[in-house]
Amino acid sequence: MFVLIEDNNSVVMIVFRHGPQMSNKVYFRTTLFPRHLHNIPITTEEKRKHTKMSWQSYVDDTLMSDLGNGRCLTAAAILDFSGDVLAQSANFPQLKPEEIDSINKGFAEPETLAETGLFINEEKYMVTPEEAGDVIQAKKGAGGVTIKKTVTALIFGIYEEPVTPRQCTIIVENLGNYLADSGY
Numbered sequence: 473m474f475v476l477i478e479d480n481n482s483v484v485m486i487v488f489r490h491g492p493q494m495s496n497k498v499y500f501r502t503t504l505f506p507r508h509l510h511n512i513p514i515t516t517e518e519k520r521k522h523t524k525m526s527w528q529s530y531v532d533d534t535l536m537s538d539l540g541n542g543r544c545l546t547a548a549a550i551l552d553f554s555g556d557v558l559a560q561s562a563n564f565p566q567l568k569p570e571e572i573d574s575i576n577k578g579f580a581e582p583e584t585l586a587e588t589g590l591f592i593n594e595e596k597y598m599v600t601p602e603e604a605g606d607v608i609q610a611k612k613g614a615g616g617v618t619i620k621k622t623v624t625a626l627i628f629g630i631y632e633e634p635v636t637p638r639q640c641t642i643i644v645e646n647l648g649n650y651l652a653d654s655g656y
Contacts, residue, residue, distance in 0.1 A: 527559035534647050535629055536561050539639055546615065547630040548644075558625060565593035565630075572626075578608055579621050585610075592617060592630070607645060609637060616640065620648030624656050 527550050535548035549560035555572035557564075571591045578585035578599070585599040590610040597610030597617055608619040615632035618641045629644040631637070 529559075530647060530651075531559040531561055535627070535643060537643075539635060539643075541634075543635050543639075545629050545635060545640060545643065546632050547628075549628045551626045551628070552624065553626065564628070565595075567592060568594070575608065575619060575626065579606065582608075590617070606648075607641070609641060611637070618644040620644045622648050622652040622656055625651065627651070 547564040549564040550558045590597040597612040599610045620627040631640040
């Protein structure tokens, strides 16, 4: 005799041996399949709980990837909302707590960054008010920065020419949208 038991993450089969000397003891138990592999609904919270993230690979393999002709972003990072670094490129600048606070406030109140500018490692970047929302774009000389806010993180891409603002924004936004859709 066997029984199938379904929990939040998997379907488990338990096989019983029964008879006069077995007294219905469990013979073996096995997980048949994880729920997410067989289109059984799984919540975002369940997915987050059972997924091991490698934030550094997103920086190395996506944000810092070659854009063609040897061009790539100057620096990139993924930080949580308090400014703790989840992953970063080797040359990503150190952000001060007040700079992170200003960026978080800029997502909530876009006009503040347009008035004061965006500061990264005490360097001022100019922001235009219409470029706010879940993405902040700022310019400084021949370069700039794009910051995308997801459910749990801030994704930074810093660039210099010959990389264009559009190229930086596409890379940062695409990764941000993917992570946000995945519950991060």
